Amino acid sequence: DVKVTQSSRYLVKRTGEKVFLECVQDMDHENMFWYRQDPGLGLRLIYFSYDVKMKEKGDIPEGYSVSREKKERFSLILESASTNQTSMYLCASSFLDRVIAEAFFGQGTRLTVV
Amino acid sequence: AQTVTQSQPEMSVQEAETVTLSCTYDTSESDYYLFWYKQPPSRQMILVIRQEAYKQQNATENRFSVNFQKAAKSFSLKISDSQLGDAAMYFCAYRSRNNAGNMLTFGGGTRLMVKP
Numbered sequence: 001d002v003k004v005t006q007s008s009r010y011l012v013k014r015t016g017e018k019v020f021l022e023c024v025q026d027m028d029h030e031n032m033f034w035y036r037q038d039p040g041l042g043l044r045l046i047y048f049s050y051d052v053k054m055k056e057k058g059d060i061p062e063g064y065s066v067s068r069e070k071k072e073r074f075s076l077i078l079e080s081a082s083t084n085q086t087s088m089y090l091c092a093s094s095f096l097d098r099v100i101a102e103a104f105f106g107q108g109t110r111l112t113v114v
Numbered sequence: 115a116q117t118v119t120q121s122q123p124e125m126s127v128q129e130a131e132t133v134t135l136s137c138t139y140d141t142s143e144s145d146y147y148l149f150w151y152k153q154p155p156s157r158q159m160i161l162v163i164r165q166e167a168y169k170q171q172n173a174t175e176n177r178f179s180v181n182f183q184k185a186a187k188s189f190s191l192k193i194s195d196s197q198l199g200d201a202a203m204y205f206c207a208y209r210s211r212n213n214a215g216n217m218l219t220f221g222g223g224t225r226l227m228v229k230p
Contacts, residue, residue, distance in 0.1 A: 031216050042220040094216050101216045105159035
């Protein structure tokens, strides 16, 4: 079974803190993604990566950065957390260039910034 | 850019009955994939069903089937014989076949409630 593991299910941070969300997958997937989920807005792509050290901006990258030093690990960084970044964060991974390449998701991290 | 719209924020269905969730999308591409994902209260997103745009035949997976209308850019999900375990958020998603990054574009979601 594919496993995508996010380091925390719940996180509470203070405004201005630097926040790291970690994601690890065990299926040797090339692609990894960070989405943000808010009610009524569905999932919006923050950043994705298709290879080690490669990253591409998604639809809402402002206020976020990412790091991919190893193939299996993709980190989302909030340089200076703000209350409007309170949300659910979902990590996903998939194969690159397969005929069908659905994404597999982690269990989500609910981040609250106070 | 592609957009995906789910016009029903909430739906409810009686156990054992059939319900249809709607999804429309906007794209200028001819080759793409469409997906329905389920997110139960545990928050784990699970793939329910997938459809390749070049296939005319509608995909089915046990009690789940789709009505794919390419010209109308519509992709609805039908759940037959609804069960309590079907209660969840359902998301429709689009992926371009030309998109090497394989990123999915999601709709806003539909919350399905199943009444016993």
